[in-house]
Structures are given as C-alpha cells and as structure tokens.
Amino acid sequence: MKFTRKDILGIKDLSVDEINLILETAESFLEISTREIKKVPTLRGKTVINLFFEASTRTRTSFEIAGKRLSADTINISASTSSVVKGETLIDTARNLEAMNPDVIVIRHSAAGAPHLLATLVKQSIINAGDGAHEHPTQALLDMMTIKEKKGRIAGLKVAIIGDITHSRVARSNIYGLSKMGANVVLAGPATMLPRDIEQMGVQVHTKLEDAIIDADVVMMLRIQLERQKQNIFPSLREYSQHYCLNSRNIKLARKDAIVMHPGPINRGVEISPDIADDPAYSVILDQVNKGVAVRMALLYLLTGGSE
Amino acid sequence: MKLLLTGARVIDPAQKIDAKMDVLVENGKIAKIGTGPFSTAKTKDAGKIKIIDLTDMIICPGLIDMHTHLREPGQEYKETVASGAKAAVAGGFSSIACMPNTDPINDNRSITEFVKRKAVEANLANVYPIGAISRQSAGEQLTEFWDLKEAGIVALSDDGKPVMDAALMRHALEYGHSLSLPIISHCEDTNLSAGGLMNEGYYSTILGLGGIPVSAEEVMVSRDILIAEFTRTGIHIAHVSTEGSVRLIREAKKRGLKVTAETAPHYFTLTDESLQTYNTSLKVNPPLRSAEDIKAIKEGLADGTLDAIASDHAPHARTDKELEFEYAANGISGLETSLALSLRLVNDGVLTWPELIAKMSTNPAQILNLPKGTIAAGADADITVIDPQLKWTVDVKTFYSKGKNSPFHGWEMKGKAILTIVGGEIKYALPSLNL
Ligand SMILES: [Zn+2]
Numbered sequence: 001m002k003f004t005r006k007d008i009l010g011i012k013d014l015s016v017d018e019i020n021l022i023l024e025t026a027e028s029f030l031e032i033s034t035r036e037i038k039k040v041p042t043l044r045g046k047t048v049i050n051l052f053f054e055a056s057t058r059t060r061t062s063f064e065i066a067g068k069r070l071s072a073d074t075i076n077i078s079a080s081t082s083s084v085v086k087g088e089t090l091i092d093t094a095r096n097l098e099a100m101n102p103d104v105i106v107i108r109h110s111a112a113g114a115p116h117l118l119a120t121l122v123k124q125s126i127i128n129a130g131d132g133a134h135e136h137p138t139q140a141l142l143d144m145m146t147i148k149e150k151k152g153r154i155a156g157l158k159v160a161i162i163g164d165i166t167h168s169r170v171a172r173s174n175i176y177g178l179s180k181m182g183a184n185v186v187l188a189g190p191a192t193m194l195p196r197d198i199e200q201m202g203v204q205v206h207t208k209l210e211d212a213i214i215d216a217d218v219v220m221m222l223r224i225q226l227e228r229q230k231q232n233i234f235p236s237l238r239e240y241s242q243h244y245c246l247n248s249r250n251i252k253l254a255r256k257d258a259i260v261m262h263p264g265p266i267n268r269g270v271e272i273s274p275d276i277a278d279d280p281a282y283s284v285i286l287d288q289v290n291k292g293v294a295v296r297m298a299l300l301y302l303l304t305g306g307s308e
Numbered sequence: 309m310k311l312l313l314t315g316a317r318v319i320d321p322a323q324k325i326d327a328k329m330d331v332l333v334e335n336g337k338i339a340k341i342g343t344g345p346f347s348t349a350k351t352k353d354a355g356k357i358k359i360i361d362l363t364d365m366i367i368c369p370g371l372i373d374m375h376t377h378l379r380e381p382g383q384e385y386k387e388t389v390a391s392g393a394k395a396a397v398a399g400g401f402s403s404i405a406c407m408p409n410t411d412p413i414n415d416n417r418s419i420t421e422f423v424k425r426k427a428v429e430a431n432l433a434n435v436y437p438i439g440a441i442s443r444q445s446a447g448e449q450l451t452e453f454w455d456l457k458e459a460g461i462v463a464l465s466d467d468g469k470p471v472m473d474a475a476l477m478r479h480a481l482e483y484g485h486s487l488s489l490p491i492i493s494h495c496e497d498t499n500l501s502a503g504g505l506m507n508e509g510y511y512s513t514i515l516g517l518g519g520i521p522v523s524a525e526e527v528m529v530s531r532d533i534l535i536a537e538f539t540r541t542g543i544h545i546a547h548v549s550t551e552g553s554v555r556l557i558r559e560a561k562k563r564g565l566k567v568t569a570e571t572a573p574h575y576f577t578l579t580d581e582s583l584q585t586y587n588t589s590l591k592v593n594p595p596l597r598s599a600e601d602i603k604a605i606k607e608g609l610a611d612g613t614l615d616a617i618a619s620d621h622a623p624h625a626r627t628d629k630e631l632e633f634e635y636a637a638n639g640i641s642g643l644e645t646s647l648a649l650s651l652r653l654v655n656d657g658v659l660t661w662p663e664l665i666a667k668m669s670t671n672p673a674q675i676l677n678l679p680k681g682t683i684a685a686g687a688d689a690d691i692t693v694i695d696p697q698l699k700w701t702v703d704v705k706t707f708y709s710k711g712k713n714s715p716f717h718g719w720e721m722k723g724k725a726i727l728t729i730v731g732g733e734i735k736y737a738l739p740s741l742n743l
Contacts, residue, residue, distance in 0.1 A: 012514070091630060111632035112516040113586030132634070134516030169516060196519060197510035231503075 003302040007119045007126040010135035011176040019177060023145050025298035025306070026291070032069055033293055043072035046304050047102040050076045051093065052129070053109040058264060059129050059138070062289070063106050066296035072103075090114060091121065098122040103304050107131075112169075125303040127296075133167045138299065139263055140173035142291040144181060146284055147218055149291075150259050155182030160212040160254070162244060163222030163271060164193040166233075170263045171222060175201050188212030189222075189244065192233040209244050216254040220261040221246055221271040237270055247273035251282065259284045310334045310356060311732065315363035316693065321666040322369070322682035331367055333689040336732035341685055360727075360743065362693055368665045369683045370402025370690030370730065373643060374672040375467075375492075375546060375570060375618035378404075378435070380426060381419065382411025387623040387710045389426035389435060395621070395643040395709035396433040397736035400725025402690035403434040403680055404621075404643075405672075407467040408445065415440035415451045420459040432735050433728075434690070436462040436676065438492065441480045445469040450479060457487050462676045465492035467546060468593075470528065472498055478535050485541035490568075490675060492544045495528035495553070496520075496594065505634060507580040507595040515583065517633060520595050526552040533560045533567055542566030544675055547620050549575045549594040551604035558613040568675050569608075570616035573649035574640055576605045578715065588629045588636035589715040592622070606658045615671040617664075619646035623711020641711030645702055647694070648721035654696075655722060693727035695738075700724055 001021050011019070032040055048067040052060050060076060067074035079093060090109070097105060104125045107115045112132030119126040130136040147154055159178050165171045165187055178185050179202050187198065188206040199205050206212045213219050224240065234240050246260060260272065260282040268274045276282050311333040318329040318341065325341075332340040373396065379387040387395075389406075396404045406423065408414030414423065420437045427435030439461035443449045447469065456464075464484050471477045471493065484491045501524040506512050508519025529545055533556060536543040545557060548571045560567040578596045590596060608614040622639025629636050650668060653659045659667070669692075673681025680690055702719045704712035726738040737743045 090632060109632070111634040113633045116586050117632060132516050172514065172516060195513040196508050196521075198513050200510045201514065 003306070005303070007115070008137050008299055008303070009115050009119060009126065009128045011137045011140050011173045012135065016180050019141070019144065019180065022141055022295065022298050022302065023148060025302060026141070026145055026294040029297040029301070030294045032297070033290070038069050039071060040069065041071045042301060042306070043067070043070035043304060046072045046104070048072045048074045048104045048106065048300060049097055049102045050074060050106045051079065051097070052077065053079050053090070053107070053114070054130070056108055056130070059108060062292040063129060063296050066293050066300060069293070070297055070300055072300065090118065094118050094121045098124065104300055127299055127303070130169055132169065133172070134169050135173045136169040137173050138292065138295055139170050140177040142288055142295045143174055143220070143261060144177050145291045145295055146261065146287050147259070149287070150284055151217060154178060157183045157217040158186060158215055159183045159218040159220060160186045160188065160216040161220045161222065162188050162209055162212060162246065164224055164228065165189050165198060165222070166193050166195040167225060167228065168222045174220065175203055179203070186212045186216070190234055190240070209246070210250055210253055213250065213254045216258055218259055218261060219246060219251070219254055223263060223265065224267060224270055226267070241270045245270060245273055246276055248275055251276055258282065261285065261288060264289070309358055310339070311729070312357050312359045313362050313367055313691070313693070314359060315361050316365040316367040318367045318683070319662050319665050320369055320683050321662045321670045323684050326662050331683060331691065333691070333729070333732045336689055338683050338685050338687050338689050341683060364697070365726065366661065366694040366696055367683070368692050368694065369669045369681050370728065371400045371647065371668045371692045371725070372403040372672040372678065372680060373401045373619050373621065373646065374405045374616055374676055375572070376404045376406050376621040376643065377409065377623065377639070378406040378423070379410060379623060381422060385710070386625050386628070389423060390430035390432070391708065391710050392621070392623070392643070393427060393430045393432035393435055395707060397728040397730065398708045399643040399645070400647045400692045400694065400728055401433055401643065402692060402728055402730045402735070403436065403678065405436040405438050405462060405676060407438050407465060408440040409468045413440050413445050414438070415443050415445065417455050417459040420456055420461055424460050433730060434680070436678065438463045438465050440464070441466045441471060441491065442476060447471055447473055447476060450476070450483065453483055453487055453489055457489055461489070462678065463490045463492050463544070465494065465546065467492065467494045470494050470496040470498055474531060474535065477532060478539060481536055481539050481541040481543065485539070488677060490542065490544050492546050493528070493532045494546050495525050495532060497524045497527050500524035500527065504595070505591070506583055507597045509580060509598060511580045511583060515586070522550040522552055522597065522601070525550050525594055526556060529553045529556050533557070533565060536567060537565050542568070545569040547572050547575065547594060547618070548605065548608070548614060549597050549601065551601045554604045554608035554613055558608065558611070561613060568615045569613065570618045571605050571609065571614050572618055572620040573642065573646050574715070576602050576609070576653065577649050582715070586633045587715065588631060588633055589640070589713050591633060591636050591638055592640050593638040606653070609653065609667065610658050615667065616675065617646070617650050617667045618672070619643050621709070623709050624713045625710070626712065629713050639713065640715065641707065641709050641713045643709055644707050645714060645716045647725055648723055649716070651696070651723035689729055689732035691729040692725050694723060695726045696723045698722070698724045698726065
C-alpha cells in the first residue's frame with residue numbers, strides 16, 4: 001500500500017488500512033531505538049519543524065527524537081499564543097516557515113482546527129501534535145500500537161476511557177481509532193465532563209467509573225486539568241479522586257489481565273493510585289512513551305514518501 | 309424626472325396588492341399606482357418621463373434590513389456607512405437600520421448624528437441608527453433614550469453585548485416604551501454561552517470546539533417575554549436561531565403579547581454540520597444550529613411567529629477571519645445575499661411572495677415605526693424591483709461591501725434585485741439593464 005496523504009490532521013480521516021500501515025511501519029522502526037547507534041540515514045537532508053504554540057516537553061521531545069533517529073534536521077519553535085496578537089502568529093509564522101521550505105511541520109496548538117488552517121496555508125506536510133480539545137492522532141496511534149503489542153489485537157477488546165472527555169483530544173482520537181479497529185469503547189466521567197451527544201460517536205457512556213471498567217481489557221485514564229475546577233465542572237479534587245481514581249480495589253472489576261494506560265503526565269492519586277500506576281502487572285505507561293517515538297518516526301517516514 | 313414602471317407584478321402587502329400594475333413616480337413620491345389610464349398615457353409625457361419596461365419582474369416596496377452592522381465610526385477598514393449603504397442598495401434594500409456597536413458605541417447624540425450625516429453624504433440607502441440601551445453597552449447604566457430619539461435613532465439595542473441584568477432590561481422596556489422606542493434584544497445568557505464557539509451538540513463535540521447551548525438563547529427569550537408581559541410593553545427578539553425560541557415566541561403571541569421577532573437567512577439555510585472544516589466564514593453569533601432548528605425557523609416564518617428577515621450583516625476584514633476558529637470574528641457579510649437566500653423560501657414553497665415581501669419590508673417598517681414599507685400613492689418612492697428568474701453566482705469579489713466574509717461564495721442563486729429606487733432616485737440598477 002502506498003501512503004498518499006499530505007497531512008495527518010486527525011484519526012477521523014484515516015482508513016483502517018492506513019492505520020495498519022502506520023502501525024506496521026512503526027513496529028519496524030521500534031528496533032532502531034534498541035540499537036547502540038540509534039540512527040538511520042532515511043531522512044537525511046529532510047527538515048522537520050516542530051511548531052509548538054502550547055508547552056509540551058513530552059510530545060515535542062518525542063517528535064524531536066523521532067526526527068533525529070531518522071537523520072532529519074529538526075528545528076523546534078516555541079511560540080506563545082498569549083504574548084502576540086492572537087492568530088496572526090500562525091498565519092505569519094506559516095508563511096515564514098514555508099519560505100524556508102521544510103518537509104514536515106509538526107504543530108501543537110491550543111485552538112482546535114489550527115493544524116487544518118495551517119494545512120490550507122502551506123504546501124508542506126502537517127502533523128497534528130494536538131489541537132485544543134479536538135484530536136491528538138499520534139497519541140492514539142501510539143496507544144493502539146501499545147494495545148496491539150500487549151493484547152495481540154485490538155478488534156473485540158473492551159476499552160474503557162475515564163475522565164474529562166469534554167476537554168480531551170486524546171479521548172476523541174482514541175474513540176475514532178479504536179472503534180475503526182474494532183474495539184468496543186466505553187466512556188465514564190462526571191456528567192459535567194461528558195460532551196453532548198458523544199454517544200453518537202458509537203460509544204457507551206457511563207457516569208460511574210465502576211460501570212465502565214467491568215470486564216475491560218484496557219483502562220485508559222485521562223489527565224485532569226486542575227484549573228478546570230474554576231469552571232465548576234467538578235466540586236473538588238478530593239471528591240473527583242474518591243470516585244474516578246483507578247485503584248487496587250476497583251481495578252478488580254476489569255479483566256484480570258487488563259492493562260492501564262495514561263497519556264501522561266499523571267496526577268498520582270487523582271487519576272490513578274500510585275500502586276496501580278507503578279505496578280508493571282497493570283501499567284504500560286512507559287511502553288506508551290517508547291511507542292510514541294516509533295509512531296512518530298513512521299509518520300515522518302510515510303509523509304516524506306517512504307512508502308514509495 | 310418622472311419614472312413610469314410598467315409591466316411588472318406589483319406586490320404591496322400593506323395594501324394587499326398582488327397584481328400586474330404600473331407605478332408612476334414623481335417628485336420622490338409614488339404618484340400613482342394601478343392599471344388606470346396613466347398606463348396608456350405613457351407616450352403623452354414623452355421626454356419628461358422615463359419609462360422602464362419591467363415585464364416579468366416584481367415590484368415591491370423598498371426592502372428594509374432592520375439589523376446591520378456598519379462599523380463606522382471606528383472600524384472603517386471593515387465597512388463604512390457609505391460602503392454598507394452601497395451594499396444595501398445593491399442587495400435590494402432601500403433602508404437599513406444599523407446597530408450601535410461601533411467604536412465608540414452609539415450611546416449618545418453625537419454618534420447618532422455622525423452616522424446620519426455619513427448616510428446623507430453617501431446618498432444611497434436610508435440609514436436608521438439604533439442606539440445603545442446602556443452606556444458603552446456595558447449593561448450598567450441606561451443611555452439618554454430621549455436625547456437619542458431626538459437625534460434620530462429608531463430603536464435601542466445592546467446587540468452583541470447581551471443585557472444580562474434583568475432589572476436593567478425591565479427599565480429599558482418601560483422607559484423605551486413610553487418614548488415609542490422598540491427594544492431589540494440579542495438573547496444570549498453569557499454565562500451559559502461562555503467559552504462557546506459554535507452550537508453545542510454532536511458537531512461541537514467531535515470538533516472539540518466549545519459549545520453554545522440553545523438554552524443560552526432560550527432562557528433570555530423567555531426572560532424578555534416575561535418582563536415585557538409584566539411591564540405591559542413589547543420586545544423585539546433579534547436573530548432567532550433555535551426551535552425553542554420559536555416555540556416561546558409563538559406562545560407569547562398567542563397570549564396576545566407585543567412580541568416581534570426576526571431571523572437571519574443563515575439560520576434557515578446552514579447547519580452546524582457545515583463547520584467540519586473549521587471554515588471561519590461560518591462562525592456567527594448566535595451560531596448555526598441543527599436541521600431541526602432550521603425546520604422550526606421555517607415553520608415560524610410560515611405561520612407568522614417570525615415577523616422579519618434581517619441579514620445581521622456583519623462585515624469583517626480578511627485578517628479578522630483568516631485565523632484559528634477560536635480567534636476569528638463572528639459574523640457574515642449578508643446584505644448582498646440576504647434577498648436571494650430568502651427567495652429560496654418562496655421557491656421551496658415555505659413563503660408566498662407577499663409573505664416574503666412583508667417580512668423584508670412591511671413588517672420591519674412597522675416594528676421600527678418607519679414611514680416606509682408601502683408603495684401606496686403618496687408614499688416615499690422607495691421601490692425594489694426583483695427579477696425572480698435571474699440566475700447568478702455569489703462572488704465575494706464583486707461585493708460592494710468591504711466585508712467579503714460570506715460562506716455563500718460560489719453558491720448558485722435564483723432571483724436578484726435589479727433596481728433599487730430610494731426617494732424616487734435610482735440608487736442601484738443591474739448594469740445589464742442599460743438604464
Ligand atoms: Zn446580535
């Protein structure tokens with residue numbers, strides 16, 4: 001299969017074949033990271049720009065390492081959306097970057113749809129590294145890769161996603177991806193954190209964590225943004241953690257061999273109790289980080305014509 | 309110069325006229341209208357009379373857009389009174405009312421007089437300023453309604469800055485009513501709409517954009533109706549966008565309350581589903597709603613719940629719209645597409661021709677107490693001529709408005725104003741008419 005897409009803006013747009021191709025390509029890159037010399041010349045002479053309008057050390061580092069392992073020249077640009085006249089930066093920056101003729105632009109932005117706008121403005125390939133509460137396609141791909149490795153398959157699994165669904169781009173991308181790949185996706189969170197009509201995405205929705213994780217093969221816990229408390233969507237962290245924290249007690253409702261995932265960084269004791277988060281029998285959180293580099297290598301490779 | 313318009317179908321809901329007639333214009337007024345002998349006397353006045361053959365065309369009272377934004381003073385790069393008035397006549401509107409949210413806000417006599425002077429200088433459409441309800445539209449202190457009225461405002465509104473203080477709204481209704489000044493309410497509970505960028509529903513959920521619930525509009529429609537009822541006054545609801553608002557207004561009218569309402573063409577044409585490409589030309593407040601809401605808006609127009617169609621013309625510069633969706637300005641440049649989009653309601657059988665003309669001329673004149681909206685003998689000669697069959701394609705590059713922000717760019721339309729006469733003078737004529 002030839003990968004013909006110019007941009008990776010969201011999992012919503014990807015076909016099952018495309019997802020499989022990305023995951024297979026990523027698997028082939030996984031080994032490079034275990035070598036002593038962790039570098040191949042595949043993207044020598046190519047330029048990747050990491051354009052981050054929102055701070056994210058993890059995702060940015062992961063993209064940077066991915067680019068470097070493929071011998072691409074990677075450049076990081078951190079832009080603040082608050083210090084300049086809003087929006088103008090994206091357009092202006094885009095035009096400037098285009099003039100420098102990079103091959104791929106990776107963008108992280110707090111505004112949903114910003115990567116789509118960028119993609120209409122420049123001829124280079126765009127990878128969405130997270131846009132507002134919309135999508136985070138590379139996170140979903142690395143999550144799918146992790147699940148596939150741990151469970152041998154995605155189809156037929158029950159995956160519970162727990163937390164603030166409303167503000168989570170990780171949840172949206174995973175709902176699209178996992179559903180396409182045949183998993184049964186179940187959500188749970190306080191009613192104030194469940195966006196309207198989310199069940200139309202083909203998921204089951206619960207307001208109690210326990211109802212969602214029964215017999216789950218995968219439990220994915222989302223990060224709570226502490227500042228959301230100001231919007232009154234939950235009364236206190238104390239009450240949230242009492243009812244939505246995954247712990248050694250409620251995890252027993254899931255399947256014995258269930259795995260626990262988290263996009264990081266974790267608020268230990270809020271989303272996941274420390275004993276579960278650090279228990280290698282459950283937690284695959286560090287595997288996720290490891291897969292992240294491979295998935296991003298795969299996307300850089302495929303978007304620069306690697307499948308040709 | 310006299311004008312004799314012959315051969316057209318004349319529709320004037322105020323006179324209950326819908327027939328083939330001739331219209332004679334003299335000294336800025338309608339001199340005669342009918343099928344009488346002046347039709348046959350065409351040739352007698354040869355040389356002193358301009359005869360325009362309008363066979364197959366529709367003649368109606370000059371259209372009135374009761375909700376526009378002209379941006380002057382303060383944001384002349386988006387629109388001026390003159391460019392807005394030019395867009396108005398090109399869109400078939402002989403009169404427009406303009407909202408006070410300029411910079412500075414039209415909350416005092418000097419701004420009102422300034423806008424009126426600019427309109428006189430432009431000498432195109434009649435421009436009727438709407439004054440602010442509260443100073444700076446800050447929702448705290450009433451403006452000087454009396455003084456504003458003397459300066460020439462026709463209504464009051466804090467459009468764009470909803471009146472959240474119910475007591476302030478009460479006092480505005482009472483004080484405004486005593487001066488025969490209608491209050492136009494932009495119904496939006498800003499606590500419920502906080503952080504919202506589009507209609508709240510499935511599409512806001514998948515796009516990850518903050519939602520504006522229909523209830524943000526409906527609780528305020530409900531509140532304003534109740535306050536108007538208690539104070540024995542009236543209220544005009546601007547840009548109705550939801551099924552629930554239509555239901556509340558219908559029920560209020562049934563109870564005999566003096567409630568009137570308008571909607572805008574985009575609210576019966578587009579849904580939130582169209583936002584999936586983050587196209588900022590579709591960003592508007594209130595937001596585009598669902599297919600069920602569109603259905604209810606059409607029913608509300610058909611049964612008379614919604615009295616008027618207004619464009620909510622909101623021109624913006626390219627730099628205000630070519631942004632991330634979150635940062636882009638709200639609004640659609642609507643003066644030059646409003647009539648054609650509304651004509652689709654006639655073509656689709658939602659409204660009859662006279663009903664459409666009533667909603668775009670007769671009723672807005674009545675709501676704003678304007679001596680307009682009819683072409684009875686003796687009335688001001690404000691006339692719009694529509695070619696109901698003319699096929700054309702929307703091209704924002706040809707807009708007279710400075711605002712090229714239209715989601716209808718490239719749309720195929722049927723029906724267009726080909727001639728706009730204001731005070732007996734031709735202010736717009738389709739170039740191909742060769743007048
Ligand atoms: Zn408004």
